[in-house]
Amino acid sequence: NAGVTQTPKFRILKIGQSMTLQCTQDMNHNYMYWYRQDPGMGLKLIYYSVGAGITDKGEVPNGYNVSRSTTEDFPLRLELAAPSQTSVYFCASTDNMSRGISYGYTFGSGTRLTVV
């Protein structure tokens, strides 16, 4: 089991450029999430998905888009990058909550993005 895999690990973007952050998990988790972590701050939820074909906005969705065409993959798209999007991005997944079993989130290793 690789767990949650994120690519790339680092990226520098110019203002106005676009990119996709990749996230894939091999644990057959239904629930997947994208968070951003700014220096000295906690994690803020960008988007989440409760299953293939279903996505919804979190606390800070502006400037981002997601898709969930398969259970395994949950890419995050940045359109027209802005300096305010400089952050570390974490993808996470967890098991189906309706079974009442939770072992917490499994996080990917993160993507450090700088917009200049």
Added chain:
Amino acid sequence: GENVEQHPSTLSVQEGDSAVIKCTYSDSASNYFPWYKQELGKRPQLIIDIRSNVGEKKDQRIAVTLNKTAKHFSLHITETQPEDSAVYFCAASVQTGANNLFFGTGTRLTVIP
């Protein structure tokens, strides 16, 4: 939405002493409270969690207490070691639906040898 506050933001203790980190939450429907440890440049890792039907949970040197009436929960680390140095995050969620976690702003713990 849920608002989680965490204190202190930094904490320094001598090796062998205890450390306590406190969090409060706003949504009375929250019923799951995990704690994550994040070492520098690494991903957050779950270290302990507690559900609302339990008041205390312990795992070796780590314990978490929950007061649902007051809406606060705390992490206790005993006999601290230098490898406990990291940033600790508390979080809260309602374990139905999407189970979105709302995180505190973190506590940087430094254990001085």
